[in-house]
Amino acid sequence: MAELKAKALTCEYRVNPMGIDINRPRISWKIQSDQRGTMQKAYQIQVTVDHDDFSDLLWDTGMILTDESIHIEYGGPDLLPRKRYFYRVKVWDNFDRESKWSEIAWWETGLLSPEEWKAEWITPDPEEIDPLSEPAFLLRKEFKLKTGITSARIYGTGVGLYELYLNGERVGDELLAPGWTSYHKRLQYQTYDVTEQLLAGSNAIGIMLADGWYKGNLVREDNRNIYGDRRAAFFQIHVTYNDGTEEVIVTDNTWKASTGPILFSEIYHGEAYDARLEKEGWSQSNFNDQDWTGTIIQEMPITQLVAQENYPTRVTEVLKPIDTFVTPAGDTIIDMGQNMVGRIRFKVHAPAGIRIVLKHAEVLDKDGNIYFGNLKFAKQKVEYITKGEDTETYAPHFTFQGFRYVKVEGYPGQENGLPLENFVGEVIHSDMERTxxxxxSDPMVNRLQQNIVWGQxxxxxxxxxxxxxxxxxxxxxxxxxxxxxxxxxxxxxxxxxxxxxxxxxxxxxxxxxxxxxxxxxxxxxxxxxxxxxxxxxxxxxxxxxxxxxxxxxxxxxxxxxxxxxxxxxxxxxxxxxxxxxxxxxxxxxxxxxxxxxxxxxxxxxxxxxxxxxxxxxxxxxxxxxxxxxxxxxxxxxxxxxxxxxxxxxxxxxxxxxxxxxxxxxxxxxxxxxxxxxxxxxxxxxxxxxxxxxxxxxxxxxxxxxxxxxxxxxxxxxxxxxxxxxxxxxxxxxxxxxxxxxxxxxxxxxxxxxxxxxxxxxxxxxxxxxxxxxKVVAGIDMDSTLPAYKKIKIEPKFAGISFTQAKAAFESMYGRILSSWHLTDQMVEIEVEIPANTTAEILLPKARLADVLEGNRPLVSVDIHSYMETVEGVRLTVGSGSYHFRYRNESGLRPNFTADTPIIDFLDYNDAVGVLEKYAPGITKPPAIFSTKARSLKELAELEEANLTGDKVKAIIEELKTLELDAVLVK
Structure with missing residues (x-):
């Protein structure tokens, strides 16, 4: 049977989401098909609570005759809290094909009502630790578990920001949790699967708390404690054993508190960290916490706890610096090569007590000095004091910086040059899927697109x-x-x-x-x-x-x-x-x-x-x-x-x-x-x-x-x-x-x-x-059918000075592609349309008799419809990949000037003949086009070319008469 399957299953936009609190979650899928024009005719969804047993179903839609495949709302019995639900999907198509069942996906609920929370908000005893002090708080508790652990989850949140540790290891890879919401009205909690991190016997949990957006400095220099003036934590661990019993460990006043190496941490200002104050093993069992203080129950003005809604913030990429140099002002600078948002992670081997300072900025001034003026009162400064034990590695915890350049002070031996291999930039943002x-073919426009993405x-x-x-x-x-x-x-x-x-x-x-x-x-x-x-x-x-x-x-x-x-x-x-x-x-x-x-x-x-x-x-x-x-x-x-x-x-x-x-x-x-x-x-x-x-x-x-x-x-x-x-x-x-x-x-x-x-x-x-x-590449939709159910492909390349463009978009139904390539002789347009959608395509200035699709005349291709209009040829097609070619007889050609980048020519031998006529030997070796000159203008500036402006003009005119295709730099 030809391949047909439901793939890329998601629940509430996400693959296998953990800890959701939506009572009627929605399921979506994409369809894979090896046949053009595939539309879903029907679907079936099955949901169970046993991954290996779909005979005992919680919900079975049966065969539903519809082409709907996104946001299908769960319609079974009410969901239970802290439960994993498994689901699979089968589809039928318009060719009377029935797919096999999809791979099994799942969602897992969190705590679905306030009554399920057993934890208390806790904070260090204010009689012993000043609640307004700058150092980050450390909270810890030891507990014992039985053997036979089958699953364990931590549910919890904190104000301002927290990091969670279990038995000496970081829990999860999220940063700046719980994120920023309208805290008095809504506060996100997170869910962590810690089954593999817990042990039979003694365990310990640790929480690190900093000010963050909740009570840190925001908007104005004197503006603090916008939502509250107390940091606090709110967590509970649910442990399930193989005998069906359960144990719950919660934040309460039996926890211990201290401060640690983070002396200061702010969104705007950065972080100060004294590694000599680290409390080794503080989140492990058998740690001596006799000198730690107590905690108290803290009343918090939070009206609603909601499960994590947004993508977590994570490190999404690691950049290596491209250079280090000393400015005219004498500052030692690291250049990341990219204006980024995140943090620097560095390694150092030094005696105890060495103070290293990083100051972050976006640009250099016209004299080549680092420019901090646009930061207003934000310091964007990270300070680290070494503890003097082997190689130390550090990156700040509760802050982020916007920067390309980093001024480094105090790094051992920096007067002899910074070891760039000891520094990396960690890019931080909400971990969204790139779609x-x-x-x-214009490198500057491509750089603009990259700049737009980096800005986002x-x-x-x-x-x-x-x-x-x-x-x-x-x-x-x-x-x-x-x-x-x-x-x-x-x-x-x-x-x-x-x-x-x-x-x-x-x-x-x-x-x-x-x-x-x-x-x-x-x-x-x-x-x-x-x-x-x-x-x-x-x-x-x-x-x-x-x-x-x-x-x-x-x-x-x-x-x-x-x-x-x-x-x-x-x-x-x-x-x-x-x-x-x-x-x-x-x-x-x-x-x-x-x-x-x-x-x-x-x-x-x-x-x-x-x-x-x-x-x-x-x-x-x-x-x-x-x-x-x-x-x-x-x-x-x-x-x-x-x-x-x-x-x-x-x-x-x-x-x-x-x-x-x-x-x-x-x-x-x-x-x-x-x-x-x-x-x-x-x-x-x-x-x-x-x-x-x-x-x-x-x-x-x-x-x-x-x-x-x-x-x-x-x-x-x-x-x-x-x-x-x-x-x-x-x-x-x-x-x-x-x-x-x-x-x-x-x-x-x-x-x-x-x-x-x-x-x-x-x-x-x-x-x-x-x-x-939407316009240059031409990816758009019929607005009456949202989510690109009916796609419009209408590229506009009239007047454009480059010869090709390509855009792709991963829609709810699958990948949409629109790619065009323009030569003096031909227009080529490639299109991909995902299954369960249709598309209307415009081939600009095409004539019906000229159009080939996959080397076949369009009139012999099995598509929904086509017609010639004053704009060109309009087609209606189903899903699949299409490659259209037609003669370029309507002036759809690049503006070929001395500034036009060149690498290759459709008829290279003819190009060589023209260029050798004006500059003998210039085209030998052919690598001249890719390595030495981006354009005729640059070619003319090469010493060995010896081309005058008049010769360049003559070359251009002769190339035009030859109707050669200038393929631009990618």
Missing amino acids: GEFEC RGNFLDVPTDCPQRSERLGWTADAQVFIPTALFNYHGGPFFTKWLKDLKADQLPDGNVPFVIPNVEGGKGSAAWGDAATIIPWTVYQTYGDKRVLAEQFDSMKAWVEYIRKQGKNEYLWNTGFHFGDWLALDAKENSFVGATARDFIATVFYAHSTRILRDAAEVLGKSDEVQEYSFLLDKIIEQFNQEFISPSGRLVSPTQTAHVIALMFDMVEGKAKQRTAYELNQLLIQNDYHLNTGFVGTPYISLALSKGGYHETAVKLLMKDDFPSWLYQVKKGATTVWEHWDSIKQDGSFWSDQMNSFNHYAYGSIGNWMY
């Missing part, structure tokens, strides 16, 4: 922060909402945003207003484009993953935000009152202002309409007919009032800025001739500005999409390919390895933007990535 990739990695650290280095690192709502389409291409963000949205809902004000940052530690109220995260983010999650539950859970919050706006001012159809950030950091701002020139009430009303449209659409998805009717009417009235207020009778916008035109187009605020005029005038504004943008946080995320959507795609391309200020590639040209907060964070003369607000890792402008995936 997207984009690459093209650095800022998606349990919450979507705005920056990871200075004294801020907050969950700014606007940054998150403008970037989320790009974010969900790059990484799977389902659990990440599900968790953060619950905190947004928890911190939303009673009147529906949404604070500037989530979790809310700023106290600020909402602003247009900031508070709209309440609607935009759940809708984008729904669109990307087909997750109706997130819409249902957030619907009241979404509605409250729209109703809050509705109550502002005297006209319920305009938002023209209150504070707004406007087009933040736009280049058309007045002198000494951060706010762009676009009228704030214009922006506010556009986003009011956008959120209302989303609310209406969400109501339709959820079957809320009354709300559909109400918010359809409201949307119509907002657009009507907007057109009366902000558009002249001739169709001209009253706000003559790029951003005004962008958002009016993007959010469908104009129609007919006004829409055409708005698109035309946006294009003119770009032309008048030499194809440079002057948009800020509001306009930039949408400018390329608005141009391509409005019929000016080639202008969008020119905007991308600019490499002078202001542009995306200007940053790349300046050596950026992440996305900057300002277009000129480093100015053209090498000086910096103001120290007060100058992050070199600020992902908002990385939102261009959405356009690169």
Whole structure:
């Protein structure tokens, strides 16, 4: 039988999740098939509590006739706490094939009700250890277990941050647990399988506690103890024996407490660690804790404990430094080669008492000295004092830094050069699954894509922060909402945003207003484009993953935000009152202002309409007919009032800025001739500005999409390919390895933007990535069928100066690929469509008679449908891999200039003939193209080439007449 199977089974987005507290978890799977056009016709799910016995079933769906394969809700008996459930899936397809059962997957529940918690919150006795002191607390307890342990779990949490140890070994690999939530309303607990770490007989558990976000320094220098002023721990161990009995060990006042080697640990400021104060064996049994103090039961203002929702924060990659050098100021510096977020781990062999200091920064100044000015009051400093025993290894525990460069002080022998092999950088972020990739034949655009990904990695650290280095690192709502389409291409963000949205809902004000940052530690109220995260983010999650539950859970919050706006001012159809950030950091701002020139009430009303449209659409998805009717009417009235207020009778916008035109187009605020005029005038504004943008946080995320959507795609391309200020590639040209907060964070003369607000890792402008995936590569969806159930592949390469691009996205149904390669003679497009989906594909400027698929005429290929249109050939296909080729007769060709990178030629011998004509011997050996010259311009600069500008021009013209294919550097 041909291969058909259900694979990649997940429960609540995750593979074999442990310790969930969702009573009706949802199951998803992907389908593997070796036949094109495969659609699921039916499925069957079976659930049992015995891995080896699917004859005694807890739940069996039987054969369900449907093509649904994502978010299938468990429908069996109520789940029990602390129980593992095994499940498997079988599918039938449209070719009447029945698969074998999938591999067995599982989920395991945590503690499903407050009554199941037996632990107490504990903290060191304040009479003996000052609860406000800086050193991290150590808590420990010894206990004895019987023989015959079959399973053991630890459930627990702490405030601020904790690390857990058992019998001298670290439990789990999570960092910065329990993460950051709206602590007074929601606190995550974690579940650990410790079956293999427990022993029959004596055991010991240890907990290390530091301030973290809960009570550490946040936002302002004098701002501490935002959620509380006491660290505390809350844990219980459940041990099950082979005779069916169970034993529970909990945190209570029988635990002992002390301080240890961590003298200080803060999110902003780093960590100080004195290895001489280590208490060897402190988390093992038989440790002498006679001089340790007691603990007390601590009342905590926590209203709800929830199982871990987000991906844990982990070390996801280890980087080796690329260089060490001494600056003109005399500082010894390590260069990691990449602006990263995480920590340095180092080894040292030295006598006791040597103090080593690491200071972290992102860039060097124009004189080559390390630059700390943009950190504000964050210290980003790590101090380590050696204990003097053999080789010591250290990395900080409860902090993270944003950096590329590290100033090292006090390392033994550093005056003779640092041993780079003793230092590594550990990259830290929420451990999300990578789902997207984009690459093209232009190395600078590829570097931009890498910068976007690195910016996301650095800022998606349990919450979507705005920056990871200075004294801020907050969950700014606007940054998150403008970037989320790009974010969900790059990484799977389902659990990440599900968790953060619950905190947004928890911190939303009673009147529906949404604070500037989530979790809310700023106290600020909402602003247009900031508070709209309440609607935009759940809708984008729904669109990307087909997750109706997130819409249902957030619907009241979404509605409250729209109703809050509705109550502002005297006209319920305009938002023209209150504070707004406007087009933040736009280049058309007045002198000494951060706010762009676009009228704030214009922006506010556009986003009011956008959120209302989303609310209406969400109501339709959820079957809320009354709300559909109400918010359809409201949307119509907002657009009507907007057109009366902000558009002249001739169709001209009253706000003559790029951003005004962008958002009016993007959010469908104009129609007919006004829409055409708005698109035309946006294009003119770009032309008048030499194809440079002057948009800020509001306009930039949408400018390329608005141009391509409005019929000016080639202008969008020119905007991308600019490499002078202001542009995306200007940053790349300046050596950026992440996305900057300002277009000129480093100015053209090498000086910096103001120290007060100058992050070199600020992902908002990385939102261009959405356009690169969706428009350049062409991966999109039919929005009426979310989660890419019906895929659109419509690459746009007109005007692009590179010859190939490829993007892939791992959707809920499987891998989607769109790859194109352009030569003067041919267009080639490769597409992959996952099983149980269909796709509509546009082959730009193709003629039906010319198209080959897999070397066969398209008309002889078994696909759903095809037709020739003015745009090209449109196809509807089922799942499978497709390779289309057709003649390039419509001007779809790269802009081949002296700056065009070259490596190879389709007809290499002809190329050699042309080049030897102007520079005899230059092409011998052929490696000249890959190792010495990236472009004809660089070729001309080679000493042995001796090519003048006129000769280069002549080469270009002759190559064009030969219609040779310039394949760009990958």
